Amino acid sequence: MNTLQKGILVEGATDFTLLEYSVDLSGDSSLLKNALKRIQNLDCEEGRIVICLGRKAWDWLNPDWSPDGFSNFETLEGSTGYSMPTTQRDLFFYLNSNDKGDNFDNARAIDKELKSFATLELEQVGFRYHDSRDFTGFIDGTENPKEDARFEISCVADGEPGAGGSHVFSQKWVHNLEAFHSMPVEAQEKVIGRTKEDSVELDDDVMPDDSHVSRTDAKEDGVSMKIYRKSVPFGDVSEHGLFFLSFSCSRRRVQIQLERMTGATEDKVHDKLMEFSKPLTGSYWFAPSLEDLEQMLK
Numbered sequence: 442m443n444t445l446q447k448g449i450l451v452e453g454a455t456d457f458t459l460l461e462y463s464v465d466l467s468g469d470s471s472l473l474k475n476a477l478k479r480i481q482n483l484d485c486e487e488g489r490i491v492i493c494l495g496r497k498a499w500d501w502l503n504p505d506w507s508p509d510g511f512s513n514f515e516t517l518e519g520s521t522g523y524s525m526p527t528t529q530r531d532l533f534f535y536l537n538s539n540d541k542g543d544n545f546d547n548a549r550a551i552d553k554e555l556k557s558f559a560t561l562e563l564e565q566v567g568f569r570y571h572d573s574r575d576f577t578g579f580i581d582g583t584e585n586p587k588e589d590a591r592f593e594i595s596c597v598a599d600g601e602p603g604a605g606g607s608h609v610f611s612q613k614w615v616h617n618l619e620a621f622h623s624m625p626v627e628a629q630e631k632v633i634g635r636t637k638e639d640s641v642e643l644d645d646d647v648m649p650d651d652s653h654v655s656r657t658d659a660k661e662d663g664v665s666m667k668i669y670r671k672s673v674p675f676g677d678v679s680e681h682g683l684f685f686l687s688f689s690c691s692r693r694r695v696q697i698q699l700e701r702m703t704g705a706t707e708d709k710v711h712d713k714l715m716e717f718s719k720p721l722t723g724s725y726w727f728a729p730s731l732e733d734l735e736q737m738l739k
């Protein structure tokens with residue numbers, strides 16, 4: 442089995458930096474290849490860097506083959522007025538560590554490597570909030586796969602193109618916490634579909650159809666569309682939210698959940714959470730296995 446990039450399955454990191462670049466894809470790709478090789482060598486135990494490519498950058502570096510289903514994120518328009526915009530770019534770096542300083546040093550080093558031919562379009566610093574809660578106050582990640590199941594769910598299976606790599610989705614959400622917290626806790630729990638204090642799933646008889654859990658706990662042809670989520674709370678008093686980030690064995694798993702959240706589905710039900718938080722960005726990426734990355738950077 443090819444090797445998943447080591448920063449993906451890290452548990453317990455406290456500090457994060459997310460970087461998105463657009464790249465001039467018209468020139469000689471060896472500039473980008475050499476820069477990414479040097480960026481890979483910056484990687485150290487204390488500050489991990491996950492390298493992710495947008496579809497156009499992938500084709501530029503590796504035109505011969507691509508992972509099944511890997512494509513750009515397209516704007517999603519739901520049926521009840523809720524939508525998710527695309528801001529698809531070419532490169533994404535997910536930095537995680539237990540020290541803001543390591544991420545800062547790595548982010549500056551990445552930028553130095555890329556700045557002559559790429560534009561930094563998004564830079565977001567985030568942090569673990571209390572016991573891994575989102576700013577709404579709910580624990581985020583309870584239903585994430587554990588132990589070995591994390592590999593199966595986050596990595597393309599052996600024998601498929603891109604095996605050992607991961608389909609990545611990123612989406613920056615800005616919350617309206619005043620509106621969310623003005624509701625009684627019981628109503629907040631119905632928006633999420635779990636209890637606030639200890640994250641217990643609501644019983645079927647009280648779980649609303651438009652709760653976040655109801656919209657995202659999806660199945661297709663009897664297969665559960667589980668993904669591995671590593672979302673990052675970000676911001677300050679003026680603007681704050683969640684930088685949603687997921688890793689999965691197929692892009693389809695995420696797309697189904699997004700369609701169900703916006704109500705771009707037959708049942709036309711949107712996720713109630715969308716009434717309290719707004720997605721500002723959205724992109725699909727692929728994080729190649731270490732072996733595939735080495736091949737394509739030759």
Ligand code: HEM
Pocket residue numbers: 575577579580581582583584585612614633635640653654657658659667668670683685687695698699714718
């Ligand atoms: C404002 C943005 C979001 C917030 C605040 C949020 C928060 C949460 C919370 C609190 C939970 C319950 C605890 C848990 O199991 O982790 C949850 C579950 C979940 N979320 Fe989100 N989420 C957001 C966006 C998304 C998006 C965009 C997706 C899909 C691409 C997603 C997919 C899921 C999934 C799959 C679950 C687990 C469902 C289950 O199997 O029970 N979330 N989220």
